[in-house]
Amino acid sequence: MASQLENCSQEKHNEDAIEVAYLMQATMSSDLQKNMEDMGSFDMIQQLTGMFQKQARQERYDTMKQLIDCKMQEGSSVSADVLTMKGYID
Template structure:
């Protein structure tokens, strides 16, 4: 253990060769530093939100980095909780993705989630560009074509549009054998 330490620490433990005592002393020295680092990583992980207009790939990679940092600090959060935090960090424009993800019970790893979010991002961007076009295309047309009460020329008074006769029902031919009584014609 002494060989792995920095020279300043080696001098402090030069007299003490009991490994257990050295470990306890090192824990006492560095415990507050590790606690502060864990707090800062956890805070960054929970407070990170995807800003509107930014790409989702680097955001998810950053979030995965936070999970790895917490794991190195001895506090793994697990893939399900990490997935929940990543999904919670998305803006409202990903609402349909989140709903579909939960409805289909997708149990994906963080890398698969990143890929799915990139596809959803492309769909959102594609949908956002075409929504204005659809609004223009679906605009109702109100054109006034003179007096609508006038009779149209060329049609007879008695001519009324008749509905088409009903199509014959599909079924067995008339000379087919009955399944129940084995008779024909009914």
């Protein structure tokens, strides 16, 4: 009985992993899809992390620098400054 439950659980895990891989590919550009069409979701995450981690780190640094350097001018609108900071974060 336990082995049947384990088999069902493993089968469900495999089906979910395939579905996640398809969803990941559906959100990628066509060039990335071609490069990763035979990969599983875990392998895709590893590949994408290697490709984009450095770029993401630089973008976080730049955003934090912009937020730290952002100073409200006397007489300016608070809502305009909040929108400016929100724009940096977005």
